[in-house]
Amino acid sequence: EAGVAQSPRYKIIEKRQSVAFWCNPISGHATLYWYQQILGQGPKLLIQFQNNGVVDDSQLPKDRFSAERLKGVDSTLKIQPAKLEDSAVYLCASSLDRQGHEQYFGPGTRLTVT
Amino acid sequence: AQKVTQAQTEISVVEKEDVTLDCVYETRDTTYYLFWYKQPPSGELVFLIRRNSFDEQNEISGRYSWNFQKSTSSFNFTITASQVVDSAVYFCALSNQAGTALIFGKGTTLSVSS
Numbered sequence: 001e002a003g004v005a006q007s008p009r010y011k012i013i014e015k016r017q018s019v020a021f022w023c024n025p026i027s028g029h030a031t032l033y034w035y036q037q038i039l040g041q042g043p044k045l046l047i048q049f050q051n052n053g054v055v056d057d058s059q060l061p062k063d064r065f066s067a068e069r070l071k072g073v074d075s076t077l078k079i080q081p082a083k084l085e086d087s088a089v090y091l092c093a094s095s096l097d098r099q100g101h102e103q104y105f106g107p108g109t110r111l112t113v114t
Numbered sequence: 115a116q117k118v119t120q121a122q123t124e125i126s127v128v129e130k131e132d133v134t135l136d137c138v139y140e141t142r143d144t145t146y147y148l149f150w151y152k153q154p155p156s157g158e159l160v161f162l163i164r165r166n167s168f169d170e171q172n173e174i175s176g177r178y179s180w181n182f183q184k185s186t187s188s189f190n191f192t193i194t195a196s197q198v199v200d201s202a203v204y205f206c207a208l209s210n211q212a213g214t215a216l217i218f219g220k221g222t223t224l225s226v227s228s
Contacts, residue, residue, distance in 0.1 A: 033215050042118075042205050042218030043159070056215060089157065099211060102149065105159035 002026065004106035006092050012112045018080035021109045025073070025094030031055075032069055033103060034077050035091040043091055049075065082113045116141045118208050120219035127196050128227055135191045135222045137206030143167075145211035148182065148189045153221070154202040165189065196226045 005024040013019050025032050030051050035043035046065065048056040051072040060067070064083070069075040079086055089110050093103040117140040127133045139148065150162040163173065165182050173180045177194045193200055203223050207216040 035215075040220075042207075042220050043216070044218070045215035048215050091159065093159075102161045102164045103216060104161060105151075107156075107158045110157075 004092055004094055004104055006090075006106035006109055008109055009107060010110050010112075012114065013082055014114050015084055016081040018078065019082060019111065020079075021077045021090050021092075021111075023075045023077070023092030023106060025075070025092070026104055028096070029094035029104075030072070030097050031095045031101075031103075032075050033093040033095075034067055034075070035093065037089045037091055037108070039088070046077070046090075079111075082111075084113050087111055087113045116143075116146075116208055116210065116214075116217045118206050118217055118219035120204075120206055120222050122222045123220070124223045124225070126225045126227065129197060130195050131226075132192060132194050133196050133224065133226075135193075135204050135206075135224070137189045137191065137219060139187050139189065139206070139208050141208060141210065143210040147209050147211075149207040149209075149216065150180065150189075150191050151205045151207060151218075152202045153205065159205070162191075193224075196224075198226050198228050200224060201226045 007022050032049045034046040036046050037043040046060045047067045049069040052069050065079055067077045089108040091108045092106045095101040095103045119138045146167045148165045152160045170182050179192045181190045203221045205221045206219045209216050
């Protein structure tokens, strides 16, 4: 079974530029998550989708971050404009459903904002 | 509010030693789920175990074992006869029945030397 796919794996941009990340979850997984992991910390949720609807985006900085999950499969996360503090690893995860199921993580995208 | 505390920031052991990673959680929910994930140097989070709040049985999987005690709100992880390949950051995480995203601890970095 294929795992969660993410691209790109690495990205370096200057502050105020925009960037987009892509995620393809495990086939059949209804729930998709985007987490931000700053160096030395545990991942923190940015947004959670159930199929193509948003379940939780309370910690998403909506003035600069946006995300969508068209057709309930692939998802993209965008940052515009980027700030230095956005430098982090962006992790995508998926689970079969919401209630207590284990989440499977992709390899992440390491973003460096200079 | 939900919270996960991993008080041990770093642990260093020599191969074949046993090591226990501590995890203390806080939640007001009666139904919740606890998880352990491993993050090796490659960066991808690997699911290790899920335990629901009604199942306090300890679990053993090869060299890994988990001790869940609701009375002390702890979910500790023991590696028996540690190996160099066990070197990684280990995260404890919590979610509730409603299917909220994972709340992660800050992680414990385990270094196993030969």
